[in-house]
Amino acid sequence: MSHRKECSSMRLRLLVVWLLLASASPGQTVHAIADIFKPLASPALAVRDLSYLVFAICGAIFVIVAGLLTYALFRFRRRASDGNSEPPQVYGSNQIEIAWTVIPILIVFVLTMTTARVIVALQDKSQPANALQVTVIGHQWWWEIRYPGLNIVTANELHVPVSQPGRERLAFLTLESADVAHSFWVPQLAGKTDVIPNRANHMWLDPRETGIYLGNCAEYCGTQHANMLIRVVADSAEDFDKWIAQQQKPATSDQSSAQSRAAFLGMACVNCHTVRGTSAHGTFGPDLTHLMSRRTLASGMIPNTFGTVFAWVGHPQAIKPGNLMPDMQLNDKELGQVAAYLSTLR
Numbered sequence: 001m002s003h004r005k006e007c008s009s010m011r012l013r014l015l016v017v018w019l020l021l022a023s024a025s026p027g028q029t030v031h032a033i034a035d036i037f038k039p040l041a042s043p044a045l046a047v048r049d050l051s052y053l054v055f056a057i058c059g060a061i062f063v064i065v066a067g068l069l070t071y072a073l074f075r076f077r078r079r080a081s082d083g084n085s086e087p088p089q090v091y092g093s094n095q096i097e098i099a100w101t102v103i104p105i106l107i108v109f110v111l112t113m114t115t116a117r118v119i120v121a122l123q124d125k126s127q128p129a130n131a132l133q134v135t136v137i138g139h140q141w142w143w144e145i146r147y148p149g150l151n152i153v154t155a156n157e158l159h160v161p162v163s164q165p166g167r168e169r170l171a172f173l174t175l176e177s178a179d180v181a182h183s184f185w186v187p188q189l190a191g192k193t194d195v196i197p198n199r200a201n202h203m204w205l206d207p208r209e210t211g212i213y214l215g216n217c218a219e220y221c222g223t224q225h226a227n228m229l230i231r232v233v234a235d236s237a238e239d240f241d242k243w244i245a246q247q248q249k250p251a252t253s254d255q256s257s258a259q260s261r262a263a264f265l266g267m268a269c270v271n272c273h274t275v276r277g278t279s280a281h282g283t284f285g286p287d288l289t290h291l292m293s294r295r296t297l298a299s300g301m302i303p304n305t306f307g308t309v310f311a312w313v314g315h316p317q318a319i320k321p322g323n324l325m326p327d328m329q330l331n332d333k334e335l336g337q338v339a340a341y342l343s344t345l346r
């Protein structure tokens with residue numbers, strides 16, 4: 001293919017991506033990103049309430065100090081009748097000095113103790129018998145999500161059951177990193193928790209409303225840090241059970257996709273990706289067994305459709321420069337086969 005032709009075909013593919021992005025249809029309720037003032041889970045509520053207390057105390061200190069300062073500036077300013085003599089110089093007052101030492105110590109004590117109480121309550125949360133266990137592994141630049149007890153592996157979209165009064169369901173996350181330091185942050189659900197190599201950190205969530213909660217990596221981890229997005233999908237109990245049953249199935253072995261499947265399995269894709277139920281066992285990239293059940297591609301960057309899968313496999317570096325999926329240099333026929341097979345993985 002000539003250089004010009006190649007450029008125009010790439011431009012066409014990018015256009016497809018942008019069109020799909022623009023027309024992405026709204027599905028479930030998407031809760032606004034970074035809205036820390038609308039917490040919808042216990043850890044985020046605790047953090048918000050503590051923030052309000054700290055803000056109220058610090059705000060009161062500011063108003064008192066700034067008020068006294070303003071009063072003194074006007075009340076004791078130099079007047080024409082003052083002449084050139086120095087004003088009276090006043091030194092030392094045990095009462096005042098004790099007051100302005102003891103009061104701040106008490107304030108710091110209150111702030112320390114209330115903060116410690118929230119931290120301990122969040123960290124030492126006991127796990128109920130029906131708690132969901134999830135391991136989330138940060139990668140440059142996507143999230144691997146494993147449900148150890150359920151034999152499910154997925155990516156970038158963490159499904160948990162909604163937790164409602166009388167039917168509380170807690171999800172306990174074990175956070176690990178495959179490479180560098182990341183940070184897991186879904187503002188409406190909980191505070192940030194660092195994701196550090198060779199260490200397991202823990203946190204828990206109990207979303208109180210169904211819907212999609214947006215979050216992102218909150219620790220600079222390389223060039224695509226800003227595109228390391230996460231979605232927490234809080235399902236109703238019934239939807240969550242359905243999701244589990246669907247995810248536990250091996251990939252479809254439908255006869256109609258036999259040809260494209262054989263083409264896919266013959267390519268280098270299988271060295272990095274797993275498709276359960278086939279000979280693809282790679283673990284370096286995201287598990288593709290139920291790829292099309294996810295709403296987005298490239299860790300939340302673009303919607304997940306046949307068109308975007310086609311564009312992504314063709315030119316992953318054009319969409320997410322620096323990401324660890326190489327441009328496989330597939331010809332149009334191969335690309336069509338791979339995209340056709342991947343789009344059957346529901």
Ligand code: CUA
Nearest residue numbers: 182217219221
């Ligand atoms: Cu991962 Cu920033």
